[in-house]
Amino acid sequence: MSDSMPLIALKNNVALPHIVTTFDVGREKSRNAVQAANMGNGLVFVALQLNEDDEEFGPETVHSTGCIARIMDVTTISSNNLRVTVTGLRRAELVNYYFVGSSYYMVEAEEKPYTEDDPDMAEAYFRQVKTSLSKVASISPRLGGDTYRELAAIRRHEYFLFKLVSKMDLPAERGQAILEAESMQDALSLADDEVYSEISISQLERKIAANVKKSMDKNQRDYYLREQLKAIHKELGDDDEDDREKLEADIKAKGMPEEVEEKVLKEAARMYRMTSSSADYNVLRGYIDWMMDLPWGVYTEDTEKLSDAVEILNGDHYGLEKIKERITEYLAVLKLTGGLNAPILCLVGPPGVGKTSVASSVARALGRKFVRMSLGGVRDEAEIRGHRKTYVGAMPGRIVTAIKNAGSMNPVFLLDEIDKLSSDIQGDPASALLEVLDPAQNCTFRDRYLEVPMDLSKVLFITTANSLDTIPAPLRDRMEILSLEGYTEEEKTEICKRYLVPKCVKRNGLEEGDVVFSDDVIGSIITGYTLEAGVRGLERQVDAVCRKAAVKKADDKDAEPVVLSGDNLDTYLGKRKYERDAYLTSDEVGAATGLAWTSVGGTTLTIEVSTMAGKGNILLTGKLGDVMQESAKAAISFIRSRSDDYGIDSSVFETTDIHVHVPEGATPKDGPSAGITMATAILSAFTKKPVRHDVAMTGEITLMGRVLPIGGLKEKALAAYRIGIKDVIIPEDNKKDLDDMPESIKDNINFIPVSSADTVFRNAIVGL
Numbered sequence: 044m045s046d047s048m049p050l051i052a053l054k055n056n057v058a059l060p061h062i063v064t065t066f067d068v069g070r071e072k073s074r075n076a077v078q079a080a081n082m083g084n085g086l087v088f089v090a091l092q093l094n095e096d097d098e099e100f101g102p103e104t105v106h107s108t109g110c111i112a113r114i115m116d117v118t119t120i121s122s123n124n125l126r127v128t129v130t131g132l133r134r135a136e137l138v139n140y141y142f143v144g145s146s147y148y149m150v151e152a153e154e155k156p157y158t159e160d161d162p163d164m165a166e167a168y169f170r171q172v173k174t175s176l177s178k179v180a181s182i183s184p185r186l187g188g189d190t191y192r193e194l195a196a197i198r199r200h201e202y203f204l205f206k207l208v209s210k211m212d213l214p215a216e217r218g219q220a221i222l223e224a225e226s227m228q229d230a231l232s233l234a235d236d237e238v239y240s241e242i243s244i245s246q247l248e249r250k251i252a253a254n255v256k257k258s259m260d261k262n263q264r265d266y267y268l269r270e271q272l273k274a275i276h277k278e279l280g281d282d283d284e285d286d287r288e289k290l291e292a293d294i295k296a297k298g299m300p301e302e303v304e305e306k307v308l309k310e311a312a313r314m315y316r317m318t319s320s321s322a323d324y325n326v327l328r329g330y331i332d333w334m335m336d337l338p339w340g341v342y343t344e345d346t347e348k349l350s351d352a353v354e355i356l357n358g359d360h361y362g363l364e365k366i367k368e369r370i371t372e373y374l375a376v377l378k379l380t381g382g383l384n385a386p387i388l389c390l391v392g393p394p395g396v397g398k399t400s401v402a403s404s405v406a407r408a409l410g411r412k413f414v415r416m417s418l419g420g421v422r423d424e425a426e427i428r429g430h431r432k433t434y435v436g437a438m439p440g441r442i443v444t445a446i447k448n449a450g451s452m453n454p455v456f457l458l459d460e461i462d463k464l465s466s467d468i469q470g471d472p473a474s475a476l477l478e479v480l481d482p483a484q485n486c487t488f489r490d491r492y493l494e495v496p497m498d499l500s501k502v503l504f505i506t507t508a509n510s511l512d513t514i515p516a517p518l519r520d521r522m523e524i525l526s527l528e529g530y531t532e533e534e535k536t537e538i539c540k541r542y543l544v545p546k547c548v549k550r551n552g553l554e555e556g557d558v559v560f561s562d563d564v565i566g567s568i569i570t571g572y573t574l575e576a577g578v579r580g581l582e583r584q585v586d587a588v589c590r591k592a593a594v595k596k597a598d599d600k601d602a603e604p605v606v607l608s609g610d611n612l613d614t615y616l617g618k619r620k621y622e623r624d625a626y627l628t629s630d631e632v633g634a635a636t637g638l639a640w641t642s643v644g645g646t647t648l649t650i651e652v653s654t655m656a657g658k659g660n661i662l663l664t665g666k667l668g669d670v671m672q673e674s675a676k677a678a679i680s681f682i683r684s685r686s687d688d689y690g691i692d693s694s695v696f697e698t699t700d701i702h703v704h705v706p707e708g709a710t711p712k713d714g715p716s717a718g719i720t721m722a723t724a725i726l727s728a729f730t731k732k733p734v735r736h737d738v739a740m741t742g743e744i745t746l747m748g749r750v751l752p753i754g755g756l757k758e759k760a761l762a763a764y765r766i767g768i769k770d771v772i773i774p775e776d777n778k779k780d781l782d783d784m785p786e787s788i789k790d791n792i793n794f795i796p797v798s799s800a801d802t803v804f805r806n807a808i809v810g811l
Contacts, residue, residue: 395577424470529576657700668713
């Protein structure tokens with residue numbers, strides 16, 4: 044006989060016959076089922092869902108064996124939740140169902156009593172379970188005391204079974220298994236297994252509690268839960284002692300210096316005294332990982348033969364003979380001494396002259412790892428020295444990070460753009476670099492995050508800069524300056540043929556022979572489309588030609604090679620941007636060509652002077668710096684003091700205003716080396732005699748007419764050479780610099796050393 048009643052599905056609870064069960068219902072079908080039962084006889088069929096994650100349920104998604112129960116009480120918890128108390132009546136099997144409207148399921152359930160094929164066997168299991176209960180009563184908090192006495196007094200098998208299951212608070216699936224058993228002896232056998240499991244768990248809990256109690260004292264009570272967790276891990280066989288021993292072994296095998304190893308082992312011991320959920324645990328874990336990732340004791344072997352290193356330098360770079368000679372000396376000393384007790388090399392020169400690539404070639408020549416750190420815009424001292432690990436998000440500085448990335452303790456370390464460091468309220472990174480670059484200090488460099496000394500004495504540091512002016516004096520004092528002034532046209536031609544053309548051809552997907560550059564064409568590109576000390580602009584122009592050749596080849600694989608010539612060059616690069624002739628194309632009165640040094644190389648500077656009726660005022664324009672303005676005033680004072688020697692009426696200065704102008708007024712200009720150029724232009728303006736347009740000059744002038752030496756002569760000479768200047772007037776004291784001048788420049792430019800302004804004027808002003 045089957046009864047019809049509403050269905051209630053439970054996610055993680057099992058209703059049992061003879062037991063009062065309370066559960067919450069929130070799903071609409073369950074609420075409707077409760078209301079329908081209350082309006083009827085109060086009976087419901089309560090079944091466990093097959094998958095507790097399912098929000099929707101129906102007869103096909105629940106266990107077919109469940110419990111017919113009567114609703115005893117319903118309490119409203121919220122608008123969508125009810126708390127229902129039922130008492131289980133009998134075990135039943137779901138045999139049929141139907142859906143009432145869209146509200147709830149009605150099911151037909153048939154009572155399903157346990158079979159008793161062998162009553163004696165059932166009685167034996169019944170007694171066995173009670174015997175097991177007597178064993179567990181003294182050690183289990185759930186089944187001891189009053190609970191045991193209550194269960195021991197029960198005589199009916201079924202009532203005892205379900206009462207025991209309810210007291211043990213089993214997981215839903217294990218309670219359902221007992222409910223679904225076919226016979227009473229099977230159900231009691233399962234219950235006996237659960238009691239024995241309870242005995243084992245209770246004994247384990249007591250053992251854990253005993254172990255924890257032994258390890259505790261009056262100052263460790265707040266660590267109770269942590270110690271209990273350790274004891275649990277130990278019983279489960281996954282105690283972290285093995286991990287600790289392995290980590291300590293790895294630390295000792297890392298080859299760290301003694302002081303470093305002692306520090307890391309100490310921090311590891313401190314970490315294992317903490318719980319893994321502690322914030323300090325994660326900080327220490329990250330610190331230890333960093334220390335383990337650093338290449339302590341790892342050094343690459345330098346190239347055995349110095350000749351191999353020299354061959355690599357010569358193969359990678361054309362020209363730069365002085366630079367390669369000094370680097371070769373550096374490598375030779377390194378090979379003989381095994382140390383680097385020498386100043387740090389600083390490669391100074393305009394952009395595009397190959398400073399970074401020279402450093403990379405040094406690494407290849409030595410067979411060392413190469414790392415590069417750009418210092419442009421770095422203003423925080425912590426970028427160099429790191430953050431203390433107590434700060435949130437702390438990490439080592441970029442020096443240590445680069446050493447880690449290099450994978451060795453003796454890489455070639457390039458500090459790029461060291462002249463572009465800045466400082467603010469967060470500290471001065473240039474001062475922090477003193478410890479890094481000083482050979483007497485960097486053997487014990489301390490990063491704030493690591494908190495231990497790191498030996499950087501084996502690292503080969505190379506720095507680069509465009510200008511020395513912005514490098515602090517203490518930092519500059521620790522470096523040996525190597526100047527890369529720029530390239531002559533012949534050097535650029537060779538560099539273009541050997542390096543730039545093959546690189547651009549490959550980069551644009553072309554093959555050798557797809558585009559042909561002759562020496563004359565390369566020379567035309569250099570003089571007509573670039574005006575620079577380096578070769579970066581030249582590379583861009585070669586790249587532009589290769590891109591157009593790539594377009595042609597992509598359209599037709601069998602297209603003829605692109606052969607550049609003077610006739611078709613403008614087709615690929617447009618009209619010429621620069622002319623070879625000097626800025627002044629003819630001799631002019633009151634205009635002279637000077638030479639200036641800038642951070643991007645040498646350049647020409649045209650100085651114009653105009654005189655007009657006035658009251659002897661001096662007007663200086665062209666965004667001139669203080670030093671350059673003083674040079675102009677000194678030049679005027681010198682000419683006034685020697686006016687009789689040059690046939691100038693001294694009274695004319697009182698009725699004449701003098702305007703000195705340097706074109707490109709938006710560009711800041713400063714320095715004393717334009718002194719003789721200004722004096723020449725001023726004298727030309729007053730004598731009305733023109734200045735030669737094919738002569739350029741550089742030198743500082745004094746009130747006595749002496750010409751003082753200047754710097755950057757090679758860069759200035761290159762600028763004169765680029766625009767076709769024939770004669771260059773230089774101070775007498777700069778004659779020694781001509782020894783380092785490329786032969787191609789000395790063959791094409793006549794250098795005129797002078798010691799007085801009179802000599803300058805005789806060589807520059809026509810007819811004086």
